[in-house]
Amino acid sequence: MITPSFHISQDENFINIIIKCPYIKAQNVEFFVEGNEFKFYIKPYYLRLNLPGKIVEDGREKATYNIKTSEVTVRIPKETPGEYFEDLNLLTNLMAKSKKDETKKHSLIEVLNSEGTLENQPRLSETDEIDWDMIQELPKAEDNDLLLNSHYGFDNKYTNLGRQLQEIGSDVVNRELAEVLDTSTPESRRALRLMQENEKFDDDYYMDNFINNEEIKYFLKYKPETWVVLKKIQKEKKEELTKLENKVSKMNSFFKFTEEENRMMTNLPNIEFNITNEKALYLGLVDLLFAYCYDYRTTEGESTVESPWTIVNLSSSLSCFDTFLTLKETLTACIRRSLCYPLYRNFDLSMKCIIDVYVLFKLGKIAILKALLHMKKLFESQESYYIYNRCWIDDYCIWVQRCSKKILKSLASELHVFKIPKKDIGFDLEECEMIAKEIDAIEEDE
Template structure:
């Protein structure tokens, strides 16, 4: 059966459903429609549509269906049980599609003598939807980003536990990235992605970020941005001054709201999906997610932030016009994609701060333009994207999904991360209150960071040369080298120090 393209709208009394069908297959006598409480079913072979609406509807004399040959749509009108009741999220078509295999599950239960499944999904009480939204907002306000500290339990019997090498959304995937690596996946940076533990992914990522960061490259871009000249091959001012479309949408809406009275203001930005975006929503997985572990929830929110940052960095670097390198850029700047690292570095004690610092480190190590001011502008874009609400986020995620969907190798990241992330954000598990609080928490973290907080560990070449000379001399004298000398070969550099050295070098060059 084919799920047809459809759109839904409403007024105070009716729900309007437009179902797109081919005129070749249209046969009025073959149409079957069922309205049963919240459930709506449309069947016209080979089309089949089954929706679960937020509230009850009734099939009475007011209901009507007609075929419009111009638009090739079956236009359906059904009445609301309660006149004037507002049905939320009718534009999130994926959310309305009924869960898969529901009837099959009931048949299996009947055959098994009424034995129910180990885990059973319960329908939401739509009458309490307002209360549930309040709970979500309250949850967002109380969200804690501090690293949880739990004491390890002592096992009475030492048992060797097989390591868990799974990755992706909710750690449910394996044996996928390895195949893509063999096909030329150059986004992946793990040496053995299928057999690397979570903690080892963090260490490998930190080491390779330190190796990849080029102090001279960063210093050159810093001088080029601060002291531009006509001969420069990079125009940082143009990129920094560029305005993101999502940012402009939010700022336009926000300014319009400020001109209204307090009672007339809207709490959620009105965002409409285009027909192409609605079709993309229908392609998303139709799943329900049972994620109760707070640590996993934080990881998914960090994935959302990291992915939005990488997306807006590419948008700013290409000035809103994606190119053939956009998928590579987004993948490289997202640690959950390039290193399958969902945990990130928790040494800061705050996982959100760790996520922000990780994204900054990668943005200053991989792309063509490496500038801290440019990075800050990208964080502003992420903040306004979050402030725009769930639908504005979904529009960005759908755009990211398209970058990977058409690639011969990178499409695997849609399967293990992005498809499920889109469906999870659409679901009731992520409320507008949580997103709003996430935006404020993010703003607080990246605004409070200083350039001294962004550090890289590099080899101290001067110490290495001295060590080589001393080693040769000590070998001649028959003495061993002190083990502590290895610590002197690593030096920690922060952006503040690098920019100061760049200024001094530039001044010397100007005075020469």
């Protein structure tokens, strides 16, 4: 059966499910409604959704078919008129199994860890208070069979990809890492990353960008669309707009997914993750979004053929398969790489990109998911980058639709007040800047 492309809208009393079904006999359409569940069938298409609110069949439901657009629109009443259904545009999440099905499955299946014992890892919840700078030790290789088998990628779920990485062009992957990836540990991967960054940092390049910074000043003044949207939302909240029509109107502007984004979401596999280190996933998300925001700002939202390269090299997760323990550690790595690899290397620019990441987290799941889908599209545009979608981006696109809104807000708050002294970056930035000023003053005198 084929899962059709679809999108959903709502008003006070109805849910409208618009399904793309070319070349069908409309009279054969069947749909089923029970509680939160919606099923649709017309050969060869089948769609099953679990909605965030309850719907009913009471005689007002109907389905229509538009021959010109090949779309079936199913209009179904809400059980509670006026109820607002959240996250209707997170399509992969809507296609997940129902809670009832999960309960049945969990009553029959116990999840085991790699040692064959019952999995009992703590999970972050909506009520958890998170210390983003609390130090946690990485598990030691000799004590953990998982690391002896060299797992990495999203939540350490991938292994044995070293040979595939070596077969990809050297301008795409970290060649030194690829050669040792399948025998590496988190400690060795981090040590390699730090060594490469120390070798790559160029004092003269940094000083030149510090003095000759007219183009960088231009990028610092640039305001991405996300900034404008956040300011508008904050203004609307002050005016206490609470009606459903206003929420729907807001969703139909920046937060509306394109047809291509909807297609990408419906094509994602419907995976149920058994997360082992949820905090690391949130910190990894910060790392990915920093790299994305740097590229977005320096291209003014117009991605180039170099964008995949920029994103990979600025992200420690993608380029070095690194994972993080604290927020400061994560952002320090982001700043270090932004001062080593891209065209523009400026500390103020790096800090501005952190504010861009804050804005994404403040806007929530949809804004973050749109950024991830854009990354996915960029990597799909160049065949050599498929490995990054496989190991990171696809899973993040699925996971972020189900992650905690409260935890995203907590991270946004931390990002908003984040400060770091230049001396903590490790490149003697203050000394470089002082020397650059002295050289510039001498040149002006001459």
